[in-house]
Amino acid sequence: MPKKTVNQDQLNKARRSEAGTPAPAPHTVSRRTLIRGAGAIGAAGLVAACGQGGSTPDGQEQGGATAVARRKRALTMVTAWPKNFPGIGTGVERLARRIADLSDGRLTVRVYAAGELVGALGGFDAVSQGKADMYHAAEYYWQGKSPAFNFFAAVPMGMTASEMAAWIRFGGGQELWDELAAPFNVKPMMAGNTGVQMGGWFAREISSPKDFQGLRMRMPGLGGEVMARLGATPVTKQGGEIFQAMAQGNLDATEWIGPWNDLAFGFHTIVKNYYYPGIHEPGTTLSLGINKTLWEDLSPQDRAIIQSAADAENDIMYAEFNANNARALETLVKDHDVTLRRFDNAILRRLAEISAEVLAEAAARDEMTGRVFNSFQAARAGGMRWGEVAEEAFTSARRLADL
Incomplete structure (x- = not known):
């Protein structure tokens, strides 16, 4: 009669579990306890007790049963x-x-x-x-x-x-x-x-939607399409290429992420106009x-x-990002003479109008994008309704308290 190995019952339980058959559970053994006892029961018993499948790398059998090993x-x-x-x-x-x-x-x-x-x-x-x-x-x-x-x-x-x-x-x-x-x-x-990204770094002030015309601006995705419809030329560049392009004058404006990363990239050494909010990437x-x-x-x-x-x-x-953006923004403004500017409401309204057009056109390109768009828009509408009476309402009230 084959000699029964110390881990045979555990292997049987694991196999029954993998097959969908409940295994008897006379007592509960924690994973930590099993790890401490690994030297006593062997690696195969440990893995079987944890309910994992697999086989030994060389396929060898131990004590009449295929050893179950943890796969690396x-x-x-x-x-x-x-x-x-x-x-x-x-x-x-x-x-x-x-x-x-x-x-x-x-x-x-x-x-x-x-x-x-x-x-x-x-x-x-x-x-x-x-x-x-x-x-x-x-x-x-x-x-x-x-x-x-x-x-x-x-x-x-x-x-x-x-x-x-x-x-x-x-x-x-x-x-x-x-x-x-x-x-x-x-x-x-x-x-x-x-989180919410910044509007970007600009070589000159942006006072109206017309000021985007002719700008060569780094902005990927659908945000780039919005810029194009404002008259700018959107450019997609990876992060490591942006600084050189700005320094050489090949870009007139760029967005990257926010104060923390923008400070590290050193954009403030080239231009000083730093705009917000970044409507192209709100989260x-x-x-x-x-x-x-x-x-x-x-x-x-x-x-x-x-x-x-x-x-x-x-x-x-x-x-x-939230923690470090707050600190980096203060550094940019106080230590590097960066001018923090908010986009005018006329610019934001025009950006919103064009954004709606761009998203609707993207949704119409194929059935899959249309379904994603519809689900996204429904979630966005729900988030906006809740936000008005939750975070938005609270932060407005908190601002009043600071006056």
Whole structure:
């Protein structure tokens, strides 16, 4: 009679669980306890007790049963950001560390900054084709694939960070995003937010809508289309190229993100007119895109680890931007003689009118974009109604108290 190994009962329980059959549970064992006892029961028993599938790398059998081993993966992530750039570049590194920490080192992620493995705008194709496992970027970079991708990053006069999270998590946005990206072999998810961005840096004052005519301005996505209809020439450049283009006079204006990142890029050393609000990106969602074939091959536990890490980074990055933008704006104004200017209401009204036209035309291009647009607009309307009696009403009241 074959000798029964110490982990046979645990293996049986794991197999019954994977097959959908409840296993007897005489007592509950915590994951921490199992880890402490790993030396006694062996790696195979530990994994089986945690309900994971898999096999040993060499396929060998131990004690008459196939050993169930925890599978290690070394993943690659390409990004659209300069290496270790404040907020987005450092946030990506933090995301990679969190995935490793949550998986006890089974999942490791090597981060490649823009240009190290692929160009800043090449992440989507690299992941789609399996040349990289993940990308971190803003979805409006992929508008050439479908205009619908814009809505999962930022669109002119769109939604704030909290409104975007509400839509994607609880308003049907994630389901539409998954449907949109699936034909490209990509699984997307939120993994960061910059909050409301600034209107941009301008070589000259902007007093009316006519002042945009002839401007060469860095602005990607549908925001660039809005600028074009005002008479400007929109230019898409990756972050690392903007400063040189401004310094050489190849750009008359640029938006990037906000005070924290703009200070780091040194735009204030070239121009001094800094405008707000940035209607083109009111709450820019940054995304983690994963090769869909890889995603489906991951265990449920590993998918949950990556999703949880991305969710955490989405919230942490947003908080970090808010904290550092406040400090950086004060530095720009007080220490670097930057002139903070608000766009005139006439400009904002014209921007809103053109934005509505641009979004409606994008929605009419194909059925998928139309469905995304309709869902987005419904969530935006609900967010605006609630915001009027929630954050908006409160901040107005708080401002009165400070008078």
